[in-house]
Amino acid sequence: MEASNQEIEAALHSYSEAVDWINGLIPFGIRPGLERIELLMERLGNPHRRLKFIHVAGTNGKGSTCAFLTKVLLECGYHIGTFTSPYITKFTNRFQYDGMDIPEETLLALSNRLLPLVKEIAESELGSPTMFEVSTAIAILYFAEVCYPDVVVWETGLGGRMDVTNIVTPIVSVITNIGYDHTDILGDTIELIAREKAGIIKPGVPVVSCVDQPEAISVIKEQAEKCRSSLYLLGEHFQFERMSVHQTGQQIKFRGPFRELELSLAMAGEHQCRNAAGAMMALEVLRQYLAFVLEDDSLERGFRLARWAGRLEMVSAEPRIVLDGAHNPEGAASLAKALGDSYSYRKLNMMMGMLSNKHHRSYLQHILPIVDTLILTEPDFRRKLDADILLGLVEELKALYAKPGLEIIVERDWKEALALLESRTEPEDLGVVTGTLYMISDVRATLLHQTDSEKGW
Numbered sequence: 001m002e003a004s005n006q007e008i009e010a011a012l013h014s015y016s017e018a019v020d021w022i023n024g025l026i027p028f029g030i031r032p033g034l035e036r037i038e039l040l041m042e043r044l045g046n047p048h049r050r051l052k053f054i055h056v057a058g059t060n061g062k063g064s065t066c067a068f069l070t071k072v073l074l075e076c077g078y079h080i081g082t083f084t085s086p087y088i089t090k091f092t093n094r095f096q097y098d099g100m101d102i103p104e105e106t107l108l109a110l111s112n113r114l115l116p117l118v119k120e121i122a123e124s125e126l127g128s129p130t131m132f133e134v135s136t137a138i139a140i141l142y143f144a145e146v147c148y149p150d151v152v153v154w155e156t157g158l159g160g161r162m163d164v165t166n167i168v169t170p171i172v173s174v175i176t177n178i179g180y181d182h183t184d185i186l187g188d189t190i191e192l193i194a195r196e197k198a199g200i201i202k203p204g205v206p207v208v209s210c211v212d213q214p215e216a217i218s219v220i221k222e223q224a225e226k227c228r229s230s231l232y233l234l235g236e237h238f239q240f241e242r243m244s245v246h247q248t249g250q251q252i253k254f255r256g257p258f259r260e261l262e263l264s265l266a267m268a269g270e271h272q273c274r275n276a277a278g279a280m281m282a283l284e285v286l287r288q289y290l291a292f293v294l295e296d297d298s299l300e301r302g303f304r305l306a307r308w309a310g311r312l313e314m315v316s317a318e319p320r321i322v323l324d325g326a327h328n329p330e331g332a333a334s335l336a337k338a339l340g341d342s343y344s345y346r347k348l349n350m351m352m353g354m355l356s357n358k359h360h361r362s363y364l365q366h367i368l369p370i371v372d373t374l375i376l377t378e379p380d381f382r383r384k385l386d387a388d389i390l391l392g393l394v395e396e397l398k399a400l401y402a403k404p405g406l407e408i409i410v411e412r413d414w415k416e417a418l419a420l421l422e423s424r425t426e427p428e429d430l431g432v433v434t435g436t437l438y439m440i441s442d443v444r445a446t447l448l449h450q451t452d453s454e455k456g457w
Helices: 005-010 015-023 035-043 062-075 104-122 131-147 190-200 214-226 270-289 296-305 329-342 360-370 387-401 414-424 437-447
Strands: 053-057 080-083 095-097 151-155 172-175 207-209 231-233 239-246 249-255 260-265 313-317 320-324 348-353 373-378 407-413 430-435
Touching: 015 104, 015 131, 035 104, 035 131, 053 062, 053 190, 062 080, 062 151, 062 270, 062 296, 080 131, 095 131, 104 131, 172 190, 172 270, 190 214, 207 214, 207 270, 214 231, 239 270, 239 329, 249 270, 260 270, 260 296, 270 296, 270 329, 313 437, 320 329, 320 437, 329 360, 329 430, 348 360, 348 414, 360 387, 373 387, 373 414, 387 407, 407 414, 414 430, 414 437, 430 437
Parallel strands: 053 151, 053 172, 080 151, 172 207, 207 231, 320 430, 348 373, 348 430, 373 407
Antiparallel strands: 080 095, 239 249, 249 260, 313 320
């Protein structure tokens, strides 16, 4: 049947048009709830029900955990879909099959398939599907109807209980940790945030968690019991021991309920040992109960090769520059500890740019004690925090937390700030760029000379 003129006019004609249309839904905001995505899936024949998912939630560490799971399963011979956010380089990064981005023409075709459905729902009392809802629908269609992975590694967007990704019933759930982020939506106590994250636990589906606060553990245990789900908790059911640390990686010994294993990791920082241990426990559940074939040498190679862009990533050797998208207090604590553990340097020079939200004070309490030169800048993004406001916070906290002799520079233009960081970082020094991933994305593209870089949530 030929398309009508009206349908042809309404169609998206290029990849960039499709991305512009999806990003054009951003003003509809983050609207927790599953009604719109459920309706979209129903209109499409519920394709998500044909897929196997590993659902990953948590405040920090979701992306790294997804990277470990993806790489190990690929090395073990499985075909893997991966859905993550935000993206660092290009919109297509969100949707990967066997480590490769969705082709631009496939994204365009799937967008055109969704376009009339999205318009129809937008005119109903439910209102328009959001950017993240449409992205999630594209991921499901891609995996269920185009590339058919054995398993999909499926990262939550925000929270868990009311997150769009929670439409799926996984084969195992992972909750990496709980911290203060998105408190305006998830609640302002560890217990409330844990309750939202624990919403991904489904009846009878095993859950692995690395949370460590007593109140968070209590919430997750309660939810797992309610769902009659087996819970594997770091510190109770599995452990890790950090055996060695160096600039190019680290080794851990994993001890689980079924066996012990030594693993080498390229990702730096003790927090990555925790993420790796959580991923390993989830893989053990798949191996032990779901007959996944995971040979030791392939599994170990997967952990050794796993990388995650913009997380303690050294992108320049001369001068030494590390990027890390730590943007909340827990991320700052992990970054501060990892820099001391994994790198040796005379001076630490740091460039920082943030979005407007509530937790910069506690973030800075972790960072100020370790920095010699602090360059405050602004990301090129709509919700950026004014560098002068950030300076005010630093000045307020300096006497209590900063190293003696801390030098503070304000340079609003992030490109000029980066040039300053590079010029001031001598061979024995370390330069670090941290803060919002939107700025990390731009800096990374510049330092790695990537000309087709995009950025966004």
